[in-house]
Every structure is written in C-alpha cells, then in structure tokens.
Amino acid sequence: xxxxxxxxxxxxxxxxxxxxxxxxxxxxxxxxxxxxxxxxxxxxxxxxxxxxxxxxxxxxxxxxxxxxxxxxxxxxxxxxxxxxxxxxxxxxxxxxxxxxxxxxxxx
Numbered sequence: 001x002x003x004x005x006x007x008x009x010x011x012x013x014x015x016x017x018x019x020x021x022x023x024x025x026x027x028x029x030x031x032x033x034x035x036x037x038x039x040x041x042x043x044x045x046x047x048x049x050x051x052x053x054x055x056x057x058x059x060x061x062x063x064x065x066x067x068x069x070x071x072x073x074x075x076x077x078x079x080x081x082x083x084x085x086x087x088x089x090x091x092x093x094x095x096x097x098x099x100x101x102x103x104x105x106x107x
Contacts (some may be wrong), residue, residue: 005079026061 028044042064050057066074080082086092099105 039065041065
C-alpha cells in the first residue's frame with residue numbers, strides 16, 4: 001500500500017492522484033469530539049438502526065488525533081471548502097432543532 005503524505009505545507013489539488021492511491025474510503029455519519037490541552041480527538045463512526053432493539057447502534061471506525069494548531073488550520077480549510085461548495089451547489093441546509101441539540105444555536 002502506498003502512503004499519501006499530506007503535511008502542513010502541502011495541499012492536494014489533484015484528486016485523481018488521491019483517488020488512485022491505495023486509500024481506504026470510510027463512510028461516517030456521526031462524530032464525537034474530545035478536546036484536551038494538547039490535542040483534539042475525533043471519533044468517526046456510523047450510526048444505523050438497531051437490529052435487536054429499538055434505537056440505534058453504531059460502529060466505530062477511526063479515531064483521528066491532531067494538535068490544536070492542526071485542528072485550527074483543518075477548520076479553516078473546511079470552512080473555505082464548504083463556502084466554495086455552497087457557492088457552486090447552493091446552501092447546505094441543517095435544521096435549527098438539530099443545531100440546538102448540538103448547542104450550536106441559541107434557543
């Protein structure tokens with residue numbers, strides 16, 4: 001398996017190169033965040049309806065850990081790309097109730 005190196009000074013502009021590399025693709029629809037003094041930890045997982053009980057189950061897939069500096073730059077890159085996406089395809093709608101449940105919108 002080849003490794004794709006992305007460091008703080010390099011940005012991937014050639015998606016064909018990235019797609020052709022041996023990179024594992026994982027679908028995730030849920031993420032938890034833990035913040036410490038030295039790092040940010042993201043736990044990506046997939047939630048799905050429970051097969052044995054009511055409610056949902058989830059499968060953990062990836063724990064991503066990065067420094068606060070890296071997390072801040074990651075956030076800036078993500079915000080820039082979301083803005084560009086919305087300019088090209090329209091606003092991404094997220095319900096107010098969902099944002100309130102995440103404490104991202106005042107009630």
